[in-house]
Structures are given as C-alpha cells and as structure tokens.
Amino acid sequence: MRKSSERHFRTICFQRIVCMMLAGTFVYGSTSAQDMVYAVNKRMATDGYSQSNKKTLRQVLTELEKRYKIKFAYSDRLVSNQYLNGNIAHFHSLDETLKAILPPLGLQYKVVKEFYVIQPRKKESNKDDQEVEFPSGRGADTAAGQTGFTQPTSFEVTTYELNAPPVVITGKVISKNENLPLSGVVVTIKGSKMAVTTDINGNYKITIPDNDAVLIYSHVGFVSQEVLPAGRKTIDVQLEVVVQSLTDVVITVPYGKQTKASYTGAAVTVGEEQIAARPRASVQESLQGNVAGLQTMSGSGQPGSSPNVRIRGIGSYSSANSPLYVVDGIPIIDGVVTTLAFSSNTLAGLNPNDIESVTVLKDASATSVYGSRAANGVILITTKSGAAGKTKINALAQFGVTNITSTKRNKPLSTAEMTELLTEGVLNNTALGITTREDALQYLQTQGLKQDINTDWNDVILQPGKYSQFNVSASGGNDKTTFYTSLGYYKQDAVTKGQGFERMNGRIRVNNKVSNRLSFNGGIGINHQKLNTIGAAGLGQNPVRSLYRLVPWTRPYNEDGSYNRLITYNPELLRNENVYETKIYHLLGNIGAEFKIIDPLSFESKANIDLNYSDDFRFWSPLWQDGAGVNGRGANYTSTFVNWNVVNLLKFRKEVAGIGIDLTLGQEAQKSTIKRVSTQADNYITGASTPMANASTPFIAWSTFVESALISYFLNTSFNYDEKYYLNITGRRDGSSRFGDAYKFGNFGSIGIAWNIHREKFMEGLHFINELKLRSSYGINGNQGSDWYGADGYYSAGANYGGDPGYILGQIQNDKLGWERNKPFDVGIDFEVLNHRLSGTVDYFTRTTTDLLMNMPISPTNGPSSINSNVGSFRNYGVELTLNSRNIVPNSKNGLEWSTSFNISTVKNRILKLSDDRIITSYYYREPGGDMYTFYLRGYAGVDPQTGEALWYRNDAKEETVTNYNSASPYKHGSALAKFFGGITNTFKYHNISLSFLVYCNWGGQIYDGWGSFTQSDASAGVSDYGAISRMVYQNRWQQPGDNAIYPKMVYRGTQSGLSNQQSTRFLYDGSYIRLRDVTLSYNIPVKKVLTRAQVYVRGNNLVTWVKDDLLPYDPEVYVDGLLDQNLPTAKQILFGVNLSF
C-alpha cells in the first residue's frame, strides 16, 4: 500500500535526523541571576562551566509542567541525554523559557490543544527532501490532500529501543454528539510521554510497545478516554463533550479573555448553538430564557424590532436602561437609529450566525472596567474568526412561516355578534325609548349598522408571513494569518400584511501575526436592513389598532372595487398605496494591534468605528386623506450616527513567587454624533412613483446635529495566588460631556474576590465535587443618562411664527445634574459535582442606584413640564440559579442522551429615597418603599348584579363602590415587574437524531392595556367605525338582573361605563405566562465525501403559550413598563433548515 510505505519512509528519515541532532548535544547554562532572560550561553558551555546545576531536560520539563500547569508531549528519545544548566525560576514566561532552551537542543515546541508538543526543530538541511518535512502546522494539508496521503498534523515517533515488539494502531477519533472528525486529539500511551495527534480527518496512527499499553485520547472540551487495545489494530474512538467545566471555559472579558476559573465576576456565556440559525432577527431575542438574571422583553412582534433587555432589573429610571453592547471590543450604539421606524434595532443588523459567543457580564467586577456605560451590565459579543488549517465552509438555508400567537381570544366579533351587543345597548339606553329588539335593530340601521356586511378584519390585516434565511461562511488560514468571512440574507414577513424585515450582511475578520511580538487584527461588518413598519401603538395607521377596533360592517373595498375611503385608516389603502420604508446601513469596523514591548509588558491599541445611516421614506398617496389635499406627499428622513472609539491598553503580566499579577492600564475616548435631515415635498405627478423628483412643491427642509463625548482612564489589577485565590481591583475615572461643568467627571471602581475551593488540599478526598468556587464583588458604576444636553437651560429653536424664526424656553437649567451611580454587589458559588454530571451557579445580588437620573415632572406653570434631576435611589435585589445536568449519559455510540439546562431568577425593585414624597407619571405611582412600576389606577369593582352598571371603588379602602367614575380615586395596585423568570432547555439525542426545546416562564408581573377603554367600550362608541368591541366583553357581559358578570351592560352611546378615558383596573391583567419557545428536531445525515457535516432540522419558535389570566385578550409579552400598546403581537414560527459544512 502506497500510504503505509510512505509513512514508513518518513519514519526512517525522522530517525536519521534525530540521530544527527543528538550527535551535537550542547550544554547550556544560565547567565547571571540579574539577567532575566534565560538565554543560551554557548560561551560558558565551552568554557567548561560547572555542571553542578545541571538538570536533565526531562527534569526541567517536569518542573515547567508543575509551574505552568501544562502538559508536555514528547518522545523519550528526544529528551534523553539532554542537559540544561540554570534555575528555571528566572524564566519570565513559559514561552520565553521554551524559546530559550529548546532551539539550541535542536528542538522546538508547538502547542497542540492542551499539550506542548516537543519536536525536532525544522532544519534547512531538510529542504532537499520535501517528503521528510516535519509537519509543523496545517500548512502541509493542501499538499497532502493532493497526493491523497493522510498526513498527521503533528509528529509521531517510534521507540525501537523497547524490548517487546511494537504494535501499530490506527483509527479515527470523532465527536460523540455530532459524529464529526476531531483533529488535534492527542493520543498518548499511559505512563509514557509518547504522543501523536489526529489529523484534520480525525485519523491517527501510533506505535505502542505492547498490547498491555493503555491509550489515552484527550482533547480540549472533551472527556478524556482510556482504551486498552487488547489486540486490536484499529481503534475508533468517540469523545464526549465536557459539559461546562470551570477550568476549561474561556470567557470573553472586558479588554481580553480569561478562563472562568480565574474570574471573580458573575458572567454567563451563551454559545452559538443558542444563537445561530434562529428565526429571530436580533441576537438579543435569543438570550431570552438562556441567561439567569437577564430579561429580554419583545413588546413588539415587528421583525427586527428592538426588545427591552434588562440585566438584574431596572438600573435607572431614565431611558438609559439598556446594557452596553460591545462587539469585538467596540461599544456600539444600540436601539433606534431611525426617525420613523420606532422599533428598529441596530443589533438586528448583526447576523447572529456570525456570532461565536455572547458573554453577559452582570456584576461590578464584570462591568466597572466599562465604567460610565456599564451601569446596566455589559453584553460582549464576539464574532467568529478563522483558525489555521483547511478552509471550512458552512452553509445554512431555512424556510418557514410566521403566524400570530393567539387568535382565539381576540378574534374580532362578527356583524351578528356586534349587532347582538348593540341591540342590547339600545334597549338598555332608556333615553331612546326603544323597547323591542325589532325596533332596536331598525334604529341601529338608521344609525349606520349594515347587517349584510360582515368583514373579518383578521383576514384583511393578518397573514401567515414567510420566513427565509441563507448564510454562507468560510474560515481558515495559516500560522500567520487567519480569516473568517461570511454573507447572510434574512427575510421575515410580519404577521400583518405589508410589514416585514429584510437584511443582508457581509463580514470579514482577519488576524495577522507579523512577528512573535507584533500582531494585528481587524474586522469589518457591513449590513443593510430594510423594514416596512406601517406604524404602531396609538398611530391611526397602525394595522393592529385597526384590527382591534374596526367594526365588521365596514369593509376595505367598495362594491366597485375601489377603496372604501370612509374608513379613516383603511388598512388596505394604507399598505397598498402609501409607502412606509426604512433602510438602515450599518458599518462596524475595527483595527487593532498588539505589541509585546518587553516581557512582561505589552501594549494594545484599538480604534473602532460604528456608523449607522438610516433612511426613512414615507409616501402619502393622493388616495389617502393626508395626501389628498396636497396631491401626494413624500417625506424623507435620514439620520447619520457616527460613533468612534479609541482604546489604548498597557498590560503587565507576571508571576512572582506563586502570585500571578495581571495589570491593565487603559485609556479610552469615545465620541458620538447624530445628524438628522428631514425633507418633504407635495404635489406629485399623477401616477408617478414616489421619489420626490416627481413632486413639484418643496414643503419642509430641516436638519439637526448633536454630539456627545466621553473620556476615560482606568486601571484593572488582578492577583492570584496558586490559582486558588483571586483578587481583582479596578479603578476608573470618566468625564462625560452630558453634565454640568462641576459634575463632568466621576470616579468609579470595583473589587472582586474568588476562591477556587476545589484546589484546596482538604477537598482532595471529596471526589464527588469536581469544581467549587466562591466569589464576590462590589463596585460603583456610572450612568450618564440618555439626555445629551441634560444640564443646560436653554431656548429651543424652531418655534417659528409666520415664517419668521423664533425660540421658546426649551429646558430649565439644572447645573447640579451629575452622574447616576449604580452600586452592584454580588456573591455567588460556581460548582460542578458528580463526575461533571451536574454543574451550576447560584448568585445573590443587590444593585443599588443612587442619584437617579429622571426627567422629573414639574408644574406646567414653569413652561417645560419636567426637569432633568437626580431624584433619589432604588435597589434591585434577587437570586439567580443556573443548573446544567446530564441526566442520561449514553454508554454506547448511538445511545440515548438527555441533558437539561435550567435557570431561574428573581428580581425585586424597591425605591429607597425620592426628592418628592411621591412621583406620579402616567400610570405609575412611585414612593419610597414601593417599586418603580407600581400601577396607579382607579379600582374597578365589577358590575352591580341588579342594574348591570359598572362599579369602581371609591378609594383603596375598597369599602365603598361608586357608579360614577369621577367619584373614584386612583390608588396603588400591583407592579409591572415580574416576580421571577427563567428557562429550561431539554436536549435529547439518539443516533443521529436530536430534539431540544426551551420552555420560558415569566411570572408575576401586571400588564395594563391602556387602549382597553376603546376596545371595551360597552357600546358607548355607538356605531362608530372604530367602535368594535372585544370578544372578552361579548363573553362576559351583564345581560339581565342577577347576572354576576365581569363586564357591565351594553348601553348604546352610554356614558356610565366604557368611555375612552375610563382607565381603571378593569384593563389590568396578570401578565404571567409560560411559553414553549424554541423547539428543534434535527437529523444528522451520515456523510463521508466532500461534506463533513449535513444536518436537516425542523424548528419552532413560540409554538405554545399558556397565559394565566383568562381575560387577557392579547399575547402577554410586553416591554418592561408592562403596557400593552397595540403593538404587533409576538409571532410564532415554524421552519425547515439545512446546515452543511465542507
């Protein structure tokens, strides 16, 4: 066989070289003790330097293994008879040491996964014999591929000196779950230092001394396996993934990476398996249910919309309540960058398929390095980068369909059902003097009721939306340069016709190692989002508003096929004739350099730019009333957000007498600007398309510009002793342009400690505990609030009159306005027990915000009716529990496997202090002792069973009820904030099939329907086009004396109940729900050639929702404020997908 003969030839050549090198053994000694570099010193050796310090290379390597907690792999032959002089305590780092001692011995090393593999040094003399070249990397793979020869990715050795006849064993190592070949698996013989590694296809070949030798297969992230060959010549092995091991998990931390074991903060990393290939435009949505302490609330089902993300509760009163998003080290602008598409989201531009991991930093240790911007936690997003080796290509395609989640409860009433209600209403309105149903019906017909028309607005407005996603990426590289590049396309229709989201992305990331001291990295991501958002919430154009309110006896088209223009906001006309288009162009780029100045000092510099350009276009057709008077109107709004940021870091890393020291001195500057331009033009050429070139009358021209900047200096220090005890201290000084002169700068900092208890001697006997770590942190962060010019008092321009410019008092000065301070405290335990079968984290946290920034309401007699103030303080506190369990561990290759991950969190909010006794804004009552989202409403007391009239409590004593709404006083009710929330994911695998599903639960918050008084109008709206009544009222209304009804009697154009301003607890619901969120059934098609992986799957999102409150007509998922706001309901999706890897 050609393959084996070549292999044999190689082995012989190898032997020859080794012998050649051994012939020239050198002796090395150290230079003086002051010289920190343990350099090769040939002069001393030839001078006959004392050999009293002489150690064998093997001894030295063993010492290094101990010191640096690493493993070497080498052939005995390579290290025997190699001697060194000196004391390795003088070495600066492992890297320096090895570079100092190995080359003169004709050796070099290479890191293969967790092993430092010692191998003969590449020699120029081998140039004439290409076949003999030692594979020092994957650069040789291409040639190997061409010859069809499977070349090991690392070296192999044989030990001919052994007595017993050697046995050659070959085989393939694959991953147990995915059946993918594993490259770089180190195969060693127990008790020996001999090692080989598997090649790109997972193949290996090893020569063992005898059949009693035990082979050990180890690979980072996988459970090591020992195999007794027992006479076999071919041994195929499946390695099992290690489920979250503290020591191995590398997490992204501010300005770097470190292992979780060494980290003093509370952080959760979500891998790509929870993020990629989901039918959700933005990564934030996929965090829901996967991270303890993090709430994602998508108040709108608009694809690509911006959800509320809160880490450990609400940190601030002002809108600056979102965490800081850092993409590859770039703090980016999140949220809305458009003028009209209120729900747009810059993060929806980031392709989740490009994300390698998302790390959520929750506490002070985690966040204080980002100081001023991290008060609400930090979400670090790391995009994929390439690895040296064969270029990998991944492709993904998905197709699916989107539907509304709940339709039964709010299915619009038919004309017959509405007629039933209105007839009752006429009879109940004694002032009309109508006593029979026939007369009532006749009266209603004179008022405009048309019994022969029955429009189901569900059919007109809703649709099963289409969904598709395609993605292709390529990554690879060589020793010097690695790259990752991708292209993606995503399209999702909303559940309402005419609305949707589309995205295109391109991304490239390159890392280059110039030399051992200098490396560069850079990346650029470009994306384009296109949204169609007709309008939301209270806007008349909002199709959801029309869905809930339009009566069934109106219809979108007249009999002749023309639009029915009597409906003010005819949804068909709006979506067909008007244009509601938003485009967002986003560029995120960074370039960075790392330079090792002189060990242990290194310098890093990074410059980033985050550009957002949005372009909203609206067109009001002459067919629609807003465009009719002006013969069509076009409106174009553009916004340009430029956000740049520069970071310089000076890093110091050293270990002295068992104490590891890690210092980072940093400086950062950030500047953000926003420019907005708005133009409108009227009077279009009939039938022309919508660009304003087709209009004749310029109408509005307008632009604004704002800017904000931040400068920061910080020092991050970490110490550890023996990797058991960790201490992290950070300090930071930030200056923000958003505050008054005396209050611009703020000092922030944190302290964190961690104790890896399982490393203690006294734990050695407790074998069931694999990992145990205790940690705690406290710190102070700042929040600069959302108002860019919050402290100034000023006149606002734009208050023009008669075409002349004018200004009015815009804001009242508060030069004492200063930083809001957020003080997080955390204590937590990370553990892993029962042979890694169960792991978890428990955290208790408090988060106190002082100097709360708030746009505090003041008497409108001041002019402006609010002022930016630091109004008080509040605290969030709670407990988080995360558990990961492998319930069934398979005992054979295709056996059943079952794992569960579970998290649950509680968050409570309590106001500590307020500058006023209480602050009441919109529906909320805030006072010390209460929470920030306590509802303040009149109490609805149900229905008088005899009269059918609505009742309200006079006050919170609830002793007296009144029938006059205005005689009732509002009082406090429950909070909008959930008591707890969490998710549980179960994953089953059997053969090539796997099934996983996530159940999400949000429990205990109240939600309020501010529009309820419109949809539950009790016939007070009469026959008005927008007077549709909710199905809940139809089912639960009072009809005759003695009825214990939930809702009052219908009174045609009545005023006792049902008026549009009668806000009360009638519309307050329990928002608790449980949702079957993410279900995936997948099948790995066994593939051999070309493809390395082929997976097909069916995935469902939000498939089933269980709502606690029987009266709640809508989907319960709302924003943090607990308001149902006629937004697009959350959608459910079912999709089919294919993933291919080459």
Next chain:
Amino acid sequence: MRSINIFHGGLLVLTLTMGACSKSFIDYTNPQTLPLDGTIKDLKSLTNAANGVYNNFQNVDYYNRTFTLSPELISDNVFVSRRNSNRYLNHDNFSIGNGDGYVLGAWSAMYDVVVNANLAIAHGEAVNFIPGEEQGARQVIGEMYAARALALFDLVRFFAQPYNFTADASHAGVPVITEPKNEIIAPPRETVKVVYDQIVSDLQKSLTLMTAVKKDGRFTVIAAKALLAKVYLYMEKWAEAEQLATEVIDNTTFKLLTNAQYVASWSAKFSGESLFEVANLSTDNSGSDGIGYFYEPGGYGDALATQDLYDTYTSTDVRRELIQAGTRTNAENPAYLVRKYPRGVSTRDDNIKVLRLSEVFLIRAEARAEQGKTNTAKNAGAQADLNTIIQRADPTADPVTLTGDDLVNRIILERRKELAFEGNRLFDINRKKMDLVLIQSDQTRTFTYPNNRFIMPIPFSEVNTNPNIEQNPAWK
C-alpha cells in the same frame, strides 16, 4: 525595524487620543438651542423671542384646535358625529376627566405663553436698544404684555368660573406668574379678581408701549383695545367695555366686511375686520391635527353643527353658507357640515380669528344694552350696533327694537350666530348665567346654571406636581 515603526504608530494613536482628552473634548452645547442669558440683545432677537410666544398660540390644544373647538362642543352649537375618529368624545358628552389630554394641552400651552412672554418682557426691558430700534422694541414688548393678558384671560375663562360667579370675584382663578423665576415653582391659584386685575393691567401697559395699528398676526393697539373691551365685558364693567369698543370701532384702519365679502373672507387670511388672528402656515405642522381638518368633511369631519344652530339663521343669512346642509356618509343625515375653516384639508393653514370687529360691535351692543336697563338712552346705540351685524349678514332682516333682558338675550343669540365655531359659546352661556343645552348626535341634555362642570378640571399633571394648587369642585 518594521515592528518598531508600527509601535510608534501605536504611540501616535495614544498621543492623538490624549490630545483629544482636553476639556473641550467633553464640552458641547446643543446647536439647536440658545442660552437663556444674553440671547435677547437687540430688536431682532427680541422679535425672535416674541415669535416663540406667538408660536404657542398655534398649539393644537390652544387656538389651533382644542380651545377653539371645545367651548363649542360643550354647548348647543357643535357635536361629534357618531362616525368619528375617537377625538373629543368626552368633551362632546360632558364627561371630561382630570386626566384629559386636551385639557392638559391647553393648560400647558397657555402657561407656555405666559412663561415665554415673561422672559421676553424681562430680558427685553433690560436691553438698552439703539435709538433706531427703541420704537420697535417698545411695540414688541407691548405685544408681549398683550399676549400674556390673552393667555391669562383664556386660562381664567377655561379653568375658573366667570367673574360674576361671586359678588366680589373672590372665587378661585388661576396662578398668575409675571416674571421669570430662577427656581422651580408651584404657584397657588389667585382669585378671579386678581387674575382679571392682572389682565387689565397688562393690557393697559401694552397700550402705553405699542404704536402699531396694523401688524398681521400680531398684537396691535387696536387688538389690545378690543381684547380689553372683551375683558371688561366679562367683568361686567359695561361703561369701560363700551368706551374701549368705541375706540376700536372709531379707528378707520379696520372696517366691517360687506355682505359680499363675508363668506370668502373665511378662506382668506387677515381680512379687513380681523383685529387679531393666529397666523398659520402649512409648515406650522398642525396638519391633520388642525381645527380645519376636524371640521372639514374631507378631513376627519368629526365635528358637525347642530340643527338647532343651523335653524337660527334665515335662508337669506350669508353666514348660513358657512354651514353646508348635507350628509355624513354612513352616519348623520341630514348633517350640517362646518365650512368656516375651509383650508383644513388642502393647505391646512387656516388662520384662527381671535378678535374680529364684528365681535367688538356686539361687545358694545351688549355693554350698551346692559347699561340700557337703567339708562334707556343707551338702548338705541345697542340696537344700532346689533342691527349693524344682523343686517350685514342678512340685508333683508328686520331691525331689532327690543330692550332690557330681551335685547341682551338677542345680542347673545347674535353672538352665537356671528361667532359660531370660534370658541366663545360656552363662556357666553356661563357668564350670562344660562343653562347649558348640550346637543349631541342623538340626544339633548340640559345642565342648569350654576354648574361645576361648566369649567375644566385643573389637569392631573398640575395637581400632581403642585401641592399648592386647588382642584375644581367637580374633580375633588
């Protein structure tokens, strides 16, 4: 060495950013704003400040809609069609709550006028104008006094019972603020008397400063005198009202429109009898929120005139042409469509006529008729003024020869007809101590005088932030 050069490059970045870290790097002011101090420094900047004050009159909850519409809805003149866009239903059905957004909007916009006028007056009076600008500056400052007076007059009419509700006008009025404050204020309500005294004082002051007689869209001597006449009328200071009205009528700059000019004047701006109107441009952005859009059948068309009002006009009355008898599709038939704001759908820039010469005739007629109850010599003049307005609209109409209460009532009816849809009806009913006949699409209800609900609630937002303010009884 290459790597060293690159290292220098890194240092360069460092240096650049350090340079950026000077204080100026974090020191910005909002380019869309101007500082409160030092901005008003000459006639031009003072005029800009005055523009801001006038701009507040354009608020959709002030003259551009709510304050012009609501006093008509809460009366026998206008109602909301049963096919409607859900606006002002609680005004139409007499069930306004203290959280009503329209009422809050009106309260806030009116105080915005007061606060901004105070700034313009205080800063304007502190400037030493160059001689060429003195005259102009006095005029503008005078306008600001008049603007403040109008806002206070509107506040006290909307949120407090009329002057004659108590014998000495000692009942609750509204907060009076006359100068900029350096602190957050929470002022109490003054008595109605104090408020009216301030209004009169402001108008008298404005008359000492202003010299302009005609200045479109802005206060003039004539406009201020007309307003003062109206204020005196509400205070029942009949002689003073008559005196001021006479001064306005005797001025030759403004003349009553002819019968032929009348209807067309409603689609035009700044007619010959318009003494003060709020000027609107298409770009002033009331758009579909403007009053015209609310009345015009091509817009929302929600507000319809009552048949009761329509029937008060004779068929030969030119004013009836401003009400079009037609139908509201799928709703009222017949429907009386209001065409007094005819630009509401097309250019959406109807000016709001706040003071017209015809009202001044009716003010003088009423002032004379009231005096005529004790001094019969005044009756002829009252009848003459009334007949001027009646016969201008309908030349075939018989002259009125009534006296006493009958004459006064006839004048109030003529006010209803002449000033319909201009935001006066509720106030006339209340100050004349009449019962309120509330006409809606499908029902008519009568509310007797005195009535706590003839005035608006102090908005919840004010009560919530101002511990010193007292709520009106109906919302306590």
